[in-house]
Amino acid sequence: MRAVVVRRLGGPEVLEFTEIPVPRPGIGQVRVKVAAAGVNPVDAATRSGFLTEAGIIPPREVLGLGWDVAGTVDAVGDGVTGFAAGDAVIGLRDRPATTLGAYAGYVVLDADAIAAAPRTVSAVEAATLPLNALTALQALDLLDLPAGATVLVTGAAGAVGGYAVALAKARGFRVVAVAGSADEAPVRGFGAEIFVPRGDFLADRVRSEVPGGVDAALDTALLGLEALDAVANRGRFVVFAAGAAPIPLRGIKVAHVWIRADGAALGELATLADDGVLVPRIADTLPLDEAVKAHERLAAGGLRGRLALTNPIS
Template sequence: MRAAVVTDFGGPEAVQIIERDIPEPGAGQVRIKVAAAALNPADAITRSGVLPADPPMGFGWDVAGTIDAAGADTGWAVGDAVVALEDNLVKALGTHAEYVVVEGSAVAAAPTSVDAVHAATVPLNSLTAAQALDLLDLKPAQTLLVTGAAGAVGGYAVQLAAHQGIEVTALAGEKDADFVQSLGAARFVARGGAPGRHDAVLDAALLGETALEWVRDGGAYAGVMPPFLPAPVRGIRTAAVTVTADGARLKDLVALVDAGILTTRVAETYPLDDAAKAHARLAEGGIRGRLVLLP
């Protein structure tokens, strides 16, 4: 099968398409024939060589596709349309391939309201947003500031928090005001503005100490990248989400997609063979929605 890997760390040109044996699922695992797989900033981190690991390394966290083979005791059957998260930060092969093996517990039935391309944008970003909100432990009517609110994680965080009855202020670029308010933000603040203090901040934009200043004394801060977690001040609880695969939680999030509560966004699609071009487009920035690879 074909798979995207990096053998020498570097820029987008370092992405290679190689041939590998089709992986076999073990007990509790399933093999998914990949229909679509999103490209995320985490893949750029893998490519750059920041992680403490040696190449070759595979790319890809999200997958939408069809069960192709199943080990014992998975509860899944060949032919099931599914989505899943492959949550290993360091991997020899990821979801940017024709086939991927994941734990059966990481899998959820695919949404029925969107196609595989859009479904592939759900697992990583929605689970990251949901698990970050878990860290904040907010109650209805409490106030939350989401930085990077127009991004993939930030957008899901706004929608999930608003659905829970939390009063959301969205911090994003000025041109994104209408968009983030359509997601359920009660208030919009343009990047560079003064959001004031809130019960909590979900810092999807990685602003760190700057965002921490917008949390009230004794409030809570959740980041989305542990190495950039700021030190706590003024009695504020600080934590950063390390996203983990959770098929049961993903099932709930898929249900919210089908209910129209979570909005999927696809910016562009690329053939798997053009993975390097997709990485180059990601590096350019200014993307609203995810780039998706098609084997």
């Protein structure tokens, strides 16, 4: 089968196709025929070498790309009882140092890294759930706050931020969202009660809406100290990228969300998508053989929703 890999680090032009054997599932694993794979910033960070420089990926001669997958089960390994060939599934590959990712015709995942796909959305839309929605969910888990707490979400118009707003609202939090002025309507549609346009003196403007500061912040936009200053003393703050954690001033507990595969949680997210609580957003779809173009568009920025690679060539 054909797959997209990286043999040298750099810009989108370093992506290349390679012919490799169709992988076989081992004990407790499932092989998925890929229908759609999400294109995420972490893919660009892998390709460029940022994750290698940050010590997250060890030096490798070949790296696969693609964390998100939606498709159908093609084969199961020994010991797998919850899935069978033909099942529509979504899944997450959470080991970035492997030689094969979801940018391929087939991918093998542990059975506990997949879940039944949502019934009411397309495979392309479902492919945006694993990495982005799981990241938002696991970040909210780190807050460990009661319903009624006030949570600030920066980058609320982004893929992770939008899911974070919707999931926070579903948990009974009062959501304060930060995004560009043009994104106010959709962000309020995700569930934000208070909208603060992106710009200077963010903390002052948030505190004018929430005197004393918010109980916690999910800083998906990596604003750092600007967002931390909007959090109340002894509040909570979650950061979403290596090296982006601000100094934990005023007794604020700063945590980093490190995404991990979780099939049970993915199943819950699929249900929320079917219930309309989570609404996947697709910026565009491209065939796998246009992966370079997809990464060029990702680098250009300005996307609302995720790009997805479809119809992989097996």
